[in-house]
Amino acid sequence: MKTGQAIRNSYFLGFIFSVFNILNLTPQTIDWDNYPAWDDRTVYTKTIVVNQKHPRCSDDNPGTEDAPLRTINAAARIAVAGEKIFIRSGIYREMIQPVNEGTADDKMICYEAAPGDTVIISGSRVLNCKWHKKFVWMDQIRDSTFCYNMSLKVWMTSLPYSLFSDGYNPFLLPNIEDAEYDLMRWAIPVKGNLPYTQLRGLVFQGRKRLIQLNQCGDLAKMPGTFWFDSQRRLLFIHPFNEANPANELIEVTVQSHLLKPARTGMGFIRIKALVFEHCANGFLRGSTGAVNAMGGHHWIFEENVIREINSSGLEFGYRAYELRDPRPENIARTDPDQGYVIVRNNKIHDCGTAGMRSLTVTHGLIEKNHVWNCGWHDAEQYWECAGIKLLRCSYTIVRMNHVHHITGGSGIWLDYGNIFSRVTGNVIHDVLTLQGAIFIEASRKPNLVDQNIIWNIQGNGIYGNNSDHQFYFHNLLGMVSGSPLHITVATDREFEGRKMTADSNMVLNNIFVNCSNPVIQSSRSNKIDNNLYIESANTVRSCFSEMQSKGNDMQGIRLNGNVRFDPLFMQIDFSPEQSLPDIPALSQVRLDYFGLLRNGAMTIAGPFKRLNKSALITLKAE
Numbered sequence: 001m002k003t004g005q006a007i008r009n010s011y012f013l014g015f016i017f018s019v020f021n022i023l024n025l026t027p028q029t030i031d032w033d034n035y036p037a038w039d040d041r042t043v044y045t046k047t048i049v050v051n052q053k054h055p056r057c058s059d060d061n062p063g064t065e066d067a068p069l070r071t072i073n074a075a076a077r078i079a080v081a082g083e084k085i086f087i088r089s090g091i092y093r094e095m096i097q098p099v100n101e102g103t104a105d106d107k108m109i110c111y112e113a114a115p116g117d118t119v120i121i122s123g124s125r126v127l128n129c130k131w132h133k134k135f136v137w138m139d140q141i142r143d144s145t146f147c148y149n150m151s152l153k154v155w156m157t158s159l160p161y162s163l164f165s166d167g168y169n170p171f172l173l174p175n176i177e178d179a180e181y182d183l184m185r186w187a188i189p190v191k192g193n194l195p196y197t198q199l200r201g202l203v204f205q206g207r208k209r210l211i212q213l214n215q216c217g218d219l220a221k222m223p224g225t226f227w228f229d230s231q232r233r234l235l236f237i238h239p240f241n242e243a244n245p246a247n248e249l250i251e252v253t254v255q256s257h258l259l260k261p262a263r264t265g266m267g268f269i270r271i272k273a274l275v276f277e278h279c280a281n282g283f284l285r286g287s288t289g290a291v292n293a294m295g296g297h298h299w300i301f302e303e304n305v306i307r308e309i310n311s312s313g314l315e316f317g318y319r320a321y322e323l324r325d326p327r328p329e330n331i332a333r334t335d336p337d338q339g340y341v342i343v344r345n346n347k348i349h350d351c352g353t354a355g356m357r358s359l360t361v362t363h364g365l366i367e368k369n370h371v372w373n374c375g376w377h378d379a380e381q382y383w384e385c386a387g388i389k390l391l392r393c394s395y396t397i398v399r400m401n402h403v404h405h406i407t408g409g410s411g412i413w414l415d416y417g418n419i420f421s422r423v424t425g426n427v428i429h430d431v432l433t434l435q436g437a438i439f440i441e442a443s444r445k446p447n448l449v450d451q452n453i454i455w456n457i458q459g460n461g462i463y464g465n466n467s468d469h470q471f472y473f474h475n476l477l478g479m480v481s482g483s484p485l486h487i488t489v490a491t492d493r494e495f496e497g498r499k500m501t502a503d504s505n506m507v508l509n510n511i512f513v514n515c516s517n518p519v520i521q522s523s524r525s526n527k528i529d530n531n532l533y534i535e536s537a538n539t540v541r542s543c544f545s546e547m548q549s550k551g552n553d554m555q556g557i558r559l560n561g562n563v564r565f566d567p568l569f570m571q572i573d574f575s576p577e578q579s580l581p582d583i584p585a586l587s588q589v590r591l592d593y594f595g596l597l598r599n600g601a602m603t604i605a606g607p608f609k610r611l612n613k614s615a616l617i618t619l620k621a622e
Contacts, residue, residue, distance in 0.1 A: 032422055081268070097259075202252070483519060536560070
């Protein structure tokens with residue numbers, strides 16, 4: 001049997017070998033279908049039980065079913081490699097702080113909800129305060145200690161200092177502090193503007209989030225809103241349904257994180273089937289995720305729910321902080337472990353900036369997640385917003401995710417210096433963005449974007465910004481207001497010692513449905529060919545005609561017909577007026593969206609191996 005050190009040494013050798021392989025890979029040698037895989041192989045030797053509802057629960061207990069612990073953190077302090085923390089139903093108003101780590105894939109530490117139980121990790125506290133109505137001063141002597149309202153609809157209370165016992169008060173902090181612009185210099189142009197100057201604190205009535213307004217006088221116009229007087233520390237709300245807040249469940253957020261390890265770089269930890277909600281985090285790109293692996297390696301996040309977060313929901317990646325972050329824990333890392341994070345089957349929604357965000361991801365697997373209603377702050381122009389945003393990916397796969405209703409951000413964004421990573425089989429729809437539903441930025445090594453379904457996008461379908469040698473194959477794009485695929489040089493930055501370019505990209509075997517704008521490219525070195533254009537009879541502007549008039553996609557084909565996407569039932573209704581023609585197969589895409597082998601020298605455009613003249617296709621559910 002290997003010792004823990006021997007196992008870590010084997011992972012180190014594997015890491016060195018994988019780096020060597022990445023540096024020597026070419027588009028001809030990489031196997032896009034076989035990425036290195038790992039999983040939890042632990043046979044857990046001990047279960048530590050947490051049950052806050054048990055009549056005899058106590059953090060002094062041993063953590064058994066009959067004598068459970070009261071808090072999750074009490075279990076975190078004693079759990080060691082090979083042990084599972086088993087959590088019973090309840091709302092746990094604490095920040096989970098793992099203290100110990102696992103040692104290998106067969107010696108992990110697991111935090112898991114009991115089967116069938118709902119375990120909520122909440123960063124809010126119930127507000128049990130006296131509510132007042134203060135009206136406009138008329139005949140009485142004015143009370144200078146109060147801020148007067150102009151409406152009977154508005155209520156007021158004071159937030160007690162006891163709510164903020166750890167010294168973090170999000171109702172006194174803007175989403176981006178002045179010092180944080182020094183760490184995100186690309187965000188300086190938005191300094192002083194909304195929503196970056198708004199406060200981080202969130203307020204909930206009956207578990208429904210209230211909208212923060214910027215003027216107290218506007219509250220009367222809109223129910224379900226709040227305003228905070230920072231000078232007097234007074235909270236004003238206009239409740240939903242004109243309710244009396246004294247009779248309602250009112251919660252306010254007080255925590256900057258919901259899960260954050262005790263130190264950076266911890267490994268072999270599994271988080272399963274937990275609900276994380278109500279976090280008052282800021283907009284800083286690094287270190288602020290509500291659920292945060294803090295630079296950890298070999299983490300597994302699966303079957304969790306992350307919801308109602310002020311900024312980003314989930315954060316992982318080798319870098320735990322921004323490079324210039326002055327905090328003392330932001331030290332140079334010497335451990336060889338990095339990457340190998342698995343994020344699968346999670347539901348992430350109602351996050352203010354990003355569903356998940358990362359900084360340096362190696363050998364990551366992000367699959368079968370459902371991400372929706374993110375970006376409600378509409379803060380796209382500080383350039384950190386998306387459903388899924390991964391920065392500096394190496395040999396990482398993002399597949400079979402369902403991402404939709406994203407405001408002010410991309411659906412999936414691979415940002416800067418990505419190497420041999422793949423975005424495949426994702427369904428992305430109803431996105432409002434300046435950039436693209438899928439965005440590949442500043443990458444010189446090949447990455448493969450294939451067999452994605454992209455629909456109803458206000459913006460570009462796929463955006464290849466400052467990137468060379470990218471593969472855009474077998475995607476289906478429809479109802480895109482911008483370009484279905486936009487390849488361009490967008491900045492004057494340098495990368496790897498030379499100016500950015502957008503050369504030698506390949507756009508092959510895609511289907512474009514009723515796209516009125518053509519594929520845009522800033523260099524004739526890109527190859528655009530064998531794409532299929534399906535246009536209905538009432539199409540006003542033909543994307544296909546405009547493409548060929550400029551000498552592009554000369555082997556492309558136009559068909560009359562209709563294609564509809566039903567997001568409720570996750571179905572695509574294909575009704576072209578004739579069968580899809582055969583086109584040359586691509587060696588990089590051997591399997592179709594459903595995993596069927598594309599055998600032979602010929603195939604058809606789009607994500608599916610087979611299509612009848614008319615077909616109703618039900619997509620994979622997350």
